Amino acid sequence: MTGQNYIHKMTAVFITLLMICSCIGSTNVFAAVKPIFEINSNVFNKSAISAEEIYLGESIKLTGKAALLDTKKCKYSYLSKYENQSWTTMQDFTSSSSYTWKPKSVGKYRICIKVLSPSNAVYKKMFNLEVKPKLENQSIISASHIKEDDIITLVGNAAGGTPDYQYEFYFKEKNSDKWQILSSFGKAETISWMPQKTGEFEICIKAADKKSKTVDKYFDLIVDSEKPSSAEYLLYVKTSLFAPYQWSCELGDEDIISVSKPTALEEYDFANAATVLVYRIKTLSAGSSTLSLHYRSYHGEDYYLKYDITVDRSLNMEVNSSEGEYFVKKIPEINQVKQDFSITVEDTISDGKWQCEVSDANVIETEASENADGIITYNFNALRSGYASIDLMCKSKSGTVIIYYLVYNIYVDENLDITTESVDGYYMENSGLPQIKIE
Numbered sequence: 001m002t003g004q005n006y007i008h009k010m011t012a013v014f015i016t017l018l019m020i021c022s023c024i025g026s027t028n029v030f031a032a033v034k035p036i037f038e039i040n041s042n043v044f045n046k047s048a049i050s051a052e053e054i055y056l057g058e059s060i061k062l063t064g065k066a067a068l069l070d071t072k073k074c075k076y077s078y079l080s081k082y083e084n085q086s087w088t089t090m091q092d093f094t095s096s097s098s099y100t101w102k103p104k105s106v107g108k109y110r111i112c113i114k115v116l117s118p119s120n121a122v123y124k125k126m127f128n129l130e131v132k133p134k135l136e137n138q139s140i141i142s143a144s145h146i147k148e149d150d151i152i153t154l155v156g157n158a159a160g161g162t163p164d165y166q167y168e169f170y171f172k173e174k175n176s177d178k179w180q181i182l183s184s185f186g187k188a189e190t191i192s193w194m195p196q197k198t199g200e201f202e203i204c205i206k207a208a209d210k211k212s213k214t215v216d217k218y219f220d221l222i223v224d225s226e227k228p229s230s231a232e233y234l235l236y237v238k239t240s241l242f243a244p245y246q247w248s249c250e251l252g253d254e255d256i257i258s259v260s261k262p263t264a265l266e267e268y269d270f271a272n273a274a275t276v277l278v279y280r281i282k283t284l285s286a287g288s289s290t291l292s293l294h295y296r297s298y299h300g301e302d303y304y305l306k307y308d309i310t311v312d313r314s315l316n317m318e319v320n321s322s323e324g325e326y327f328v329k330k331i332p333e334i335n336q337v338k339q340d341f342s343i344t345v346e347d348t349i350s351d352g353k354w355q356c357e358v359s360d361a362n363v364i365e366t367e368a369s370e371n372a373d374g375i376i377t378y379n380f381n382a383l384r385s386g387y388a389s390i391d392l393m394c395k396s397k398s399g400t401v402i403i404y405y406l407v408y409n410i411y412v413d414e415n416l417d418i419t420t421e422s423v424d425g426y427y428m429e430n431s432g433l434p435q436i437k438i439e
Helices: 003-023
Strands: 037-040 053-055 060-063 075-082 087-094 098-101 107-116 121-132 145-147 152-155 166-173 180-186 190-193 199-208 214-224 232-240 248-251 257-259 263-269 274-283 287-296 302-311 317-325 334-336 338-346 352-358 364-370 375-382 386-396 402-412 418-426
Touching: 060 107, 075 098, 087 098, 087 107, 166 190, 180 190, 232 287, 248 257, 257 287, 317 334, 338 386, 338 402, 352 364, 352 375, 364 386, 375 386
Parallel strands: 037 121, 053 121, 145 214
Antiparallel strands: 060 098, 075 087, 075 107, 107 121, 152 190, 166 180, 166 199, 199 214, 232 274, 232 334, 248 287, 257 274, 263 274, 287 302, 302 317, 338 375, 352 386, 364 375, 386 402, 402 418
16 A cells, blocks of 8 residues: 555545544544543642631632643543442533532542543542531520629530630620720630620620631520519320320420420320320520420321520510310410419417418419418419419327318419409408408
8 A cells, every 4th residue: 555545545534533533423523432541640640729618518629731742622521429428420521610619428538630631631630628617606605694793604615626625705786887806816615794884785606716717606685674574384285094194395496485394284184185285384584496396106207396495684584376186176375474463361379370272283382381470371373264262271290170160162264363252251350351462
């Protein structure tokens, strides 16, 4: 074969290849051909990553860059490998010379950026990346509602990031934009502070790790001349007679309200195998919280109740909204415990002692107090609608002789207002029967 014939034959082969590539939609004769080789190279591959250490939730930028090649015709591919797992192609060969990526897990990664040259050679460059736990500010304050001249404790606490941690403490008046520093950045985790005036304040605790990454956490503080008394509320929920404590309870903010362990009433609905569970709720400080209850029956049925709650500065609670899936259509209401009335008697019997009995403690509860003059006051709280009788007895020391005896029949309506149905008994000579005092 002459040299001229060889050239003509190779030209024909080349034209045939171009026609084949054109038919499959490619304008690059090498695009459908496997790379001729793939090697690590810091000479032809000058790619880079924006950081070798980031926090979970942050993104990293991968930049592909070729050298000593026709960069306009180069393509780039981006791969990652998490610890001992296999390689994952995040972006196959593309003309884009950058790729932004957000890792999903804490740990160590290997990153590979590949450069595909016009001659179909692949040059790789490897990188190490460590993803650390996100810095979390877990600081707390000892109270959110105090009275004047009380001291509050601020506690800095952090997790994640890069130890060691430092903390900085600030405060400002609620309606002001001017922050005042209580303590500059340092390793001290706890400081004490006594506000110099009453009002509403905002507190900020800054947490910083070794890499100077910072996270702020904010708190509200109310300072009153006198801290108001807590209010109490009751929530009655229907429950199974055979597993009454199947309900679980969760609070959104335990600094705003507290909930005691529930009590099952001696009140039975045998037809539906049900009874009633009582939750006692107490307000602690002003703010917002949620109260969530969940019940799962033995048959796999799920019921839930959720209440959105606001507590004002006087520690009175308001239910903003309620929702849920319950045994019946009507969602149970939260009602305030009312100290509605009291009865006062004189402890003038040297050999006797007063006793108080309530026929239904689910309707009325009582608490007694005695002053220095021997005056005893029984305070009564209305809990729910119903009838109850109050028996006051003054017995001898031996307990065998009833010296005085008083009976009060009470009705509590749905609004927890009381009506005295009747009063009877015998008391001191020349003295009328002690009357109920409505608060």
